[in-house]
Amino acid sequence: MNEVDYIILPCKFMRCPQNRILLVNEVGEYLYLTEEEFEGLASYQLEPDSRIYYDLKSKHFLSDSERSLPSQVNLLATKYRTKKAYLRHFTSLHMVVVTLRCNQICNYCHASSKDDTARSYDMDVDTAKKVVDMIFESPSPSIKIEFQGGEPLLNFTIVEEIVKYAEKTNKAKRKNLSFVLCTNLTLINQDILEYLKKHTVLISTSLDGPKALHDANRIMRCGGSSYDKVIDKLKLTRAVMGNENVSALMTTTNNNLGNLNQIIDEYVELGFQGVFLRSLNPYGYAKTGHNEKLQYDMDDFVSAYKKAIEYIITLNQKGAYFVEYFATILLTRILTPFSTGFMDLQSPAGVGILGAIYDFNGDVYPSDEGRMLAAMGDSHFRLGNVKRNTHAELFYSPLLQKIIHNSCVEIVPSCHSCAYQQFCGTDPIRAYSQQNDKNYFGCIPTSEFCKKYKQIISYFMDMIRENDQAVMDVFWSWVTRRKYNEVRIK
Amino acid sequence: MKSLQGISTNIHSSITGVITKRTSRNWFKRKDKITILCVNDQSGKIAHADAYILAGESAHKHNLDAPVVHGISQAELNDLNDGDVVLLTRDGKIKVIYSIKSNHNAIFATNRCNLHCLMCPQPSSSDAEDILKNNISLIGMMDPNRTEYLAITGGEPTVLGEGLLDLIQECKKHLPKTALAILTNGLKLAEIDFVRKIAGVNHPDLIFAIPLYSDNDAIHDMTVGVPGSFYKTIKGLHNLALFRYKVEIRTVIHALNNDRILQLSEFIYRNFPFTSHVALMALEMTGIAKVNTEKLWIDPYDYTTELAKAVQYLHRADMNVSIYNHQLCTLPSSLWQYSRKSISGWKNSFLEECSCCVQKSKCGGFFETGRGYSSKHIHPFL
Amino acid sequence: MKKIVTKIEDNRMLVTLHKAFYEKLAIMSAAHGLTDSFVVMVEPYDEEYTAVYFEPKKDIQIVESGLYEAVQEFCNRVLDEQLRLDIEKRYGNIRDMIVKQAFAPVTEAQLSKELSADPGNKK
Numbered sequence: 001m002n003e004v005d006y007i008i009l010p011c012k013f014m015r016c017p018q019n020r021i022l023l024v025n026e027v028g029e030y031l032y033l034t035e036e037e038f039e040g041l042a043s044y045q046l047e048p049d050s051r052i053y054y055d056l057k058s059k060h061f062l063s064d065s066e067r068s069l070p071s072q073v074n075l076l077a078t079k080y081r082t083k084k085a086y087l088r089h090f091t092s093l094h095m096v097v098v099t100l101r102c103n104q105i106c107n108y109c110h111a112s113s114k115d116d117t118a119r120s121y122d123m124d125v126d127t128a129k130k131v132v133d134m135i136f137e138s139p140s141p142s143i144k145i146e147f148q149g150g151e152p153l154l155n156f157t158i159v160e161e162i163v164k165y166a167e168k169t170n171k172a173k174r175k176n177l178s179f180v181l182c183t184n185l186t187l188i189n190q191d192i193l194e195y196l197k198k199h200t201v202l203i204s205t206s207l208d209g210p211k212a213l214h215d216a217n218r219i220m221r222c223g224g225s226s227y228d229k230v231i232d233k234l235k236l237t238r239a240v241m242g243n244e245n246v247s248a249l250m251t252t253t254n255n256n257l258g259n260l261n262q263i264i265d266e267y268v269e270l271g272f273q274g275v276f277l278r279s280l281n282p283y284g285y286a287k288t289g290h291n292e293k294l295q296y297d298m299d300d301f302v303s304a305y306k307k308a309i310e311y312i313i314t315l316n317q318k319g320a321y322f323v324e325y326f327a328t329i330l331l332t333r334i335l336t337p338f339s340t341g342f343m344d345l346q347s348p349a350g351v352g353i354l355g356a357i358y359d360f361n362g363d364v365y366p367s368d369e370g371r372m373l374a375a376m377g378d379s380h381f382r383l384g385n386v387k388r389n390t391h392a393e394l395f396y397s398p399l400l401q402k403i404i405h406n407s408c409v410e411i412v413p414s415c416h417s418c419a420y421q422q423f424c425g426t427d428p429i430r431a432y433s434q435q436n437d438k439n440y441f442g443c444i445p446t447s448e449f450c451k452k453y454k455q456i457i458s459y460f461m462d463m464i465r466e467n468d469q470a471v472m473d474v475f476w477s478w479v480t481r482r483k484y485n486e487v488r489i490k
Numbered sequence: 491m492k493s494l495q496g497i498s499t500n501i502h503s504s505i506t507g508v509i510t511k512r513t514s515r516n517w518f519k520r521k522d523k524i525t526i527l528c529v530n531d532q533s534g535k536i537a538h539a540d541a542y543i544l545a546g547e548s549a550h551k552h553n554l555d556a557p558v559v560h561g562i563s564q565a566e567l568n569d570l571n572d573g574d575v576v577l578l579t580r581d582g583k584i585k586v587i588y589s590i591k592s593n594h595n596a597i598f599a600t601n602r603c604n605l606h607c608l609m610c611p612q613p614s615s616s617d618a619e620d621i622l623k624n625n626i627s628l629i630g631m632m633d634p635n636r637t638e639y640l641a642i643t644g645g646e647p648t649v650l651g652e653g654l655l656d657l658i659q660e661c662k663k664h665l666p667k668t669a670l671a672i673l674t675n676g677l678k679l680a681e682i683d684f685v686r687k688i689a690g691v692n693h694p695d696l697i698f699a700i701p702l703y704s705d706n707d708a709i710h711d712m713t714v715g716v717p718g719s720f721y722k723t724i725k726g727l728h729n730l731a732l733f734r735y736k737v738e739i740r741t742v743i744h745a746l747n748n749d750r751i752l753q754l755s756e757f758i759y760r761n762f763p764f765t766s767h768v769a770l771m772a773l774e775m776t777g778i779a780k781v782n783t784e785k786l787w788i789d790p791y792d793y794t795t796e797l798a799k800a801v802q803y804l805h806r807a808d809m810n811v812s813i814y815n816h817q818l819c820t821l822p823s824s825l826w827q828y829s830r831k832s833i834s835g836w837k838n839s840f841l842e843e844c845s846c847c848v849q850k851s852k853c854g855g856f857f858e859t860g861r862g863y864s865s866k867h868i869h870p871f872l
Numbered sequence: 873m874k875k876i877v878t879k880i881e882d883n884r885m886l887v888t889l890h891k892a893f894y895e896k897l898a899i900m901s902a903a904h905g906l907t908d909s910f911v912v913m914v915e916p917y918d919e920e921y922t923a924v925y926f927e928p929k930k931d932i933q934i935v936e937s938g939l940y941e942a943v944q945e946f947c948n949r950v951l952d953e954q955l956r957l958d959i960e961k962r963y964g965n966i967r968d969m970i971v972k973q974a975f976a977p978v979t980e981a982q983l984s985k986e987l988s989a990d991p992g993n994k995k
Contacts, residue, residue, distance in 0.1 A: 007962070007966075008959055009966060010967035010970065013956075015952070029760065054709075054753070058757050067717075067718055071725065073969055075724065075761060077969075077970050077971075077973035077974040078728060080971065081974040081975065337759070337763055417901065417956050443907070445904065445905055476806035476807070482808065489802050489805060
């Protein structure tokens with residue numbers, strides 16, 4: 001048979017169950033082919049007027065004329081630029097650890113929190129001002145300052161100082177400035193809430209489910225349950241701030257992995273619009289000593305995650321608007337042409353270039369994981385300190401450059417040819433700490449990180465391929481932030 | 491456009507003017523506009539005007555020197571409105587080129603075109619020398635307070651080159667509150683300098699309505715008759731987006747492309763997510779389309795499954811989508827909310843079986859020009 | 873006739889691949905994907921063939937049929953990796969063009985001129 005004159009545009013392929021081959025290109029467009037169609041493509045024998053030929057051409061998997069190639073490259077370039085738009089403005093998320101002190105001592109805490117009287121772990125005014133100065137050196141037109149800890153409310157005066165100084169600095173800088181307070185809510189009161197409302201500080205709290213599940217992991221330092229306090233304060237917070245300004249996240253551990261539905265029910269009942277089903281970070285208290293029993297096998301996590309997603313889908317179909325935030329990010333990458341900035345799973349990784357963290361003493365790290373490693377004795381990822389280094393020394397350092405360079409999926413062995421490349425990302429810091437790779441690549445075939453994400457991405461791709469209309473309606477409702485009934489055509 | 495036939499007197503070459511129905515002798519006559527007075531059959535003495543339209547046989551009664559068209563019925567005269575702009579021809583035609591009550595007013599910028607679409611309802615021809623001049627004065631005769639929408643169409647408006655800029659400029663000057671739509675195939679917009687020049691005019695409310703017939707060049711180029719058009723149109727769309735212009739993408743569904751409307755919808759969302767509106771249109775069987783019936787005709791009922799999938803996809807992606815030129819009885823009821831009454835009044839007609847249909851007032855109706863080509867599945871809802 | 877897949881010891885397999893058809897890089901990429909369960913060694917076998925040795929890792933329990941299955945899987949993977957290499961060699965420069973164009977400043981690029989000179993390394 002004669003060979004047909006076309007060229008194959010850059011793409012990745014993956015063999016899937018039922019003898020299907022998935023093709024994905026640089027801009028996240030995807031197509032499933034049968035064995036026969038794939039062989040036809042690879043041996044240049046597809047019929048130029050067949051449906052599959054048109055599909056491949058329209059999604060930029062092949063190009064068949066000298067006239068069309070420059071146009072297709074232009075289109076692909078525009079779409080590629082769109083997908084990488086999150087890189088455009090550099091560091092926009094700035095996490096500030098105002099104190100290491102905490103009045104709780106949660107089992108999995110990776111802040112390695114200190115006793116609530118240990119004031120030497122508080123950020124002081126001088127450091128705080130230098131941190132804000134450094135933050136405003138970022139070229140990003142949007143700045144989000146996120147207060148973390150320990151428990152930030154234990155050093156609320158510094159929170160106020162930072163807000164005041166940032167607002168003052170912003171009068172000249174005129175950036176889009178926003179604030180988030182990450183708090184366990186137990187110490188919040190009317191005065192604080194009114195202050196937060198006045199300065200439009202959003203609240204992010206932690207809720208691990210109904211009382212039994214929440215209290216199993218999230219314990220008061222002085223002993224006793226935290227759940228009742230949290231619920232109580234949540235009501236007060238909502239009353240002052242409004243529902244939409246409070247969000248919550250949870251951490252899965254062996255204690256609650258089998259009960260995700262209960263946690264979801266709790267969130268729905270309390271009026272949250274969504275949840276982030278986070279897997280356990282292998283840092284901090286979760287890794288050391290007696291809390292290894294919190295750990296679970298990654299396969300178990302994925303299994304529980306899938307069941308939870310199925311449950312959440314059903315809830316949406318029954319009328320509730322409730323999303324899973326990580327799923328929404330993945331679906332946005334697969335179904336839409338748009339960019340998603342998500343530090344934990346990005347290529348190049350978001351560490352430093354999307355977000356950075358400033359410790360109570362002014363030390364700067366590209367991510368919280370880097371800070372945790374330092375707290376456990378390995379300061380490899382410390383970029384420097386706001387009191388001693390310039391912005392360029394921190395954010396353009398050879399260290400950060402190497403990390404970012406080696407965090408590109410295109411050059412990580414195994415990631416380099418994976419079809420999920422454009423939906424996925426890397427975690428160079430985890431590769432260093434979990435797999436001991438001084439070059440930050442990690443080893444993908446044995447990586448828990450890859451195991452988790454590959455399975456989850458496959459799960460969503462399978463559902464998209466099955467194309468159940470009611471499920472697709474839910475997915476699109478999450479991606480476009482509309483209710484299920486608005487998306488459905490009746 | 492709407493056209494009436496009467497008998498002309500004293501008309502040596504076509505006259506364009508604004509209709510007025512005032513009969514009082516004290517009204518103020520604007521010197522820069524040609525006024526055409528409509529006179530009822532029963533009128534006595536009439537006021538001074540540049541030209542007249544008379545109902546019935548009253549021409550003899552009034553003994554006018556000015557250009558006159560007479561012999562139309564009273565009903566037809568009543569249909570003309572104060573502020574309408576008409577063209578009176580030597581052979582007694584009254585062409586309504588601007589209707590003050592309509593939302594579908596258009597400027598026919600040119601008869602020429604740079605494509606050869608298989609389904610072109612308006613075959614191209616050459617332009618009269620003064621077409622641009624006439625259009626510019628037409629714009630000047632439109633009422634700036636009562637013209638919400640205006641389209642510039644043709645032919646292909648961009649073949650005018652700088653002439654198009656003049657039209658846009660005139661609209662900006664004389665009709666600053668009017669939303670202007672340019673209906674174009676987008677080919678010339680692939681030249682970024684041309685788009686830059688349009689941007690230089692700085693019209694406050696401009697939208698470009700551009701047709702795309704397929705998600706791939708083979709079918710699109712076959713439909714428009716010129717190889718290379720697909721990729722030029724795409725470049726044009728992106729150039730417009732670069733200058734932040736509002737863009738609407740239209741497609742006409744026919745036998746060659748009806749099996750890929752879903753793929754086209756995906757293509758639009760993935761490549762032109764900035765599109766303000768997508769219009770999925772049925773074929774108008776007139777002009778060149780009639781010559782190509784064999785190639786093009788498909789019963790719209792036969793592609794409703796694909797159409798429904800396309801609409802579902804675009805709706806899910808939160809894009810504005812409309813269905814034009816389809817009858818409600820050929821569409822599943824779930825799609826009725828997207829079907830618009832897109833056929834302008836004077837072009838619209840219904841079949842006999844529609845007279846008792848309870849959905850008639852909501853239905854888009856049929857093209858008068860498309861007689862003989864309607865779905866086998868037309869039936870009234872009782 | 874040389875056997876492509878041979879069993880050497882109780883739980884050790886050898887695969888020989890002809891150099892004319894299977895490049896070293898393709899073999900390495902395919903082997904890398906199996907390093908979660910196997911210890912894989914790649915060596916020259918003779919002038920024409922490359923040898924790949926498979927042995928399950930210490931803590932992996934595997935039956936003989938499982939071992940053969942894994943090796944068959946490997947052989948298929950090498951074919952895929954070779955295809956990837958071929959495509960990359962012919963068309964990899966297009967991806968470079970896409971990325972370069974994507975991050976070029978917003979002016980009319982020279983790209984069209986570049987592309988019409990070399991539209992991918994056609995076979």
